[in-house]
Amino acid sequence: MMQPKLTSKVRATDREIGEVSKVIVDPLSHEISHIVVSMNGNGERQVPMTFVQAVTDDLVELRAAAGDILELPPFKRDDYVTTHEVEIAHLEDKIHVTPGEVLVPFPELEKSVKRRTFFMNFTHVIGFLIGLPIAFPVLRYLMKPMYSPFDNGWLKIGNVSKIKQDDIGFQFKYKRKVKEAYMPESEIEKNVWVLKVTPAVQEKIYQGKDMEFKDASGKTVWTNKKDFPYVAYSGKCPHLGCGYKWRQHKVLGQVFLCPCHLSIYDASGKVLDGPAPRALDSLPIRVSATGEVEIIDMEFKAGTKSQIRII
Ligand code: FES
Structure with a gap:
């Protein structure tokens, strides 16, 4: 027709x-x-x-x-x-x-916020991200003597018992202290999506290889083992940094959907649709004997095909 x-x-x-x-x-x-x-x-x-x-x-x-x-x-x-x-x-x-x-x-999930606020947030995000590539090298230059390498400390984000089902996205929120030169220390709220994955999804993520995370100097700071059943994805969409959500879709089943430009990812973080240039960013994750989930909070540049660590 x-x-x-x-x-x-x-x-x-x-x-x-x-x-x-x-x-x-x-x-x-x-x-x-x-x-x-x-x-x-x-x-x-x-x-x-x-x-x-x-x-x-x-x-x-x-x-x-x-x-x-x-x-x-x-x-x-x-x-x-x-x-x-x-x-x-x-x-x-x-x-x-x-x-x-x-x-x-x-987007269903954004309906509680007013349309205007939604678009205001959106503009804000774009402005911020356009500013970032210019501001970052400058800041880094100005701060050079006191510029410290990435913070690779572990952050506790919650207990693994909150995750009730395999291959289902669960959002953990946490606060992170940020300290910029000449600025008072402040706290920002962040989030990650954690999944307990079945071997099929695990295989899609790792493709048989452990995942290494590096420091600014290129030194390996942590390795996610390919048979570890938990994964954590940075809460920021790799397209332009919006927050995305876990949603049910009648054809695709459960997916991550980013409301900003409708990028869609499956449980393994793979891009199914939309403008996202790469898969969701995995983060270093470990789980203690008592079930406490810990991550290293890293951020990667938005909009690039390869993963470039910025925080
Ligand atoms: S920020 Fe554009 S699709 Fe997520």
Whole structure:
């Protein structure tokens, strides 16, 4: 079947009811899930693709009567973002409706925050990350005499008993003290995702090799053994550093989804979709005899294919 186009006329079984004003795309499957129909002055309705009988060049025919379509809930613009607001170019390439509004559902998990706040946070992140590559060498230069190598201390983040199921992402939050030259010491809140992994996922992560972590000087500070059943991923998306979440998807199953530009990762951290340039960043992890999970908090440069440690 052809894809519905913006401004195509929409006809119910009994009469013409309006035109396509937007299309809604499922960010995971890349399929159009709904069309939004502007109802000739009766507001907009969000019509599932299952209602669509046929699509021709400039007409969308529905298998329901005009009355049934009017009964559908009105379209709520706030539940969606356009693919321009968040750069999801790969979706627009797939969906042949340019120019105009291609929408994707506003991430479920972010719905509790207001749209404005969400985008304000987003801008903030971008500003920060654009600033970072310039600021970092300068800061490092200025601080040279007192610049110390990376902090490779272990941080306790919680007990392993909190993880109830294998291959399921569990988020641990922790605080880290930061001390910049000339600035008072402060604390920032951070998080990591920890999974107890089955051998199949373990194999995908390690591919038969232990994972080494290095100091600024290139010296190995820790090795995650390939048969150790726990993994920790840095809470920052390797694309541009947003926080991501563990979500259920009806086709892909359980995945990590980053709401900023919709990068998707599986339990092994592998990129399944979206603009992320590399897999999720694994961190050094160990578990004490009493089940205390400890990590070394490392950060890697966002947006690069290879992993470049910055903290
Ligand atoms: S920050 Fe862009 S996809 Fe995560």
